[in-house]
Amino acid sequence: MEDEFAIVRVPERNRFEMHEGDTIIGIAAYSLSGDRVTFTHTVMDDRYGGRGLGSRLAEFVLNDAAGSGKRIVPECSFISAYVRKHHDWDEYLESAGTESR
Structure with a gap:
């Protein structure tokens, strides 16, 4: 059951x-x-692989960043791969070499 999992900052x-x-x-x-x-x-x-929990974590952290008005730099390979497949955060993305505007 998904309710047994919590994500906290x-x-x-x-x-x-x-x-x-x-x-x-x-x-x-x-x-x-x-x-x-x-x-x-x-x-x-x-032990928790294959259950979509990594994707749930990625979605949560990306929504948190975007909701806070932050620009997102996906340096880690998992988050980087996630945003390549899911475009909900495209307007918030920056590459590691891009200076904030």
């Missing part, structure tokens, strides 16, 4: 965490610079 660790109960099963790490959020690393526990 942990700003003091510069990451989002996906939990099943008290267990961290995935993270999406980021760095902030001005109006940009750079997603640097995303990882899910292998």
Whole structure:
């Protein structure tokens, strides 16, 4: 059941965490610079693979960034691949070498 999974922002660790109960099963790490959020690393526990949870985490973090008015820099391979397949965030994307406008 999807309700058993929660995603929380942990700003003091510069990451989002996906939990099943008290267990961290995935993270999406980021760095902030001005109006940009750079997603640097995303990882899910292998035991939870194939259930769409990584995609759920990606969607959550991208919506959070866009909803906060941030430009999104998808440096990590997972988030980068996700935004290539899902274009809901195209207007918020920047490459790592692009200066914020």
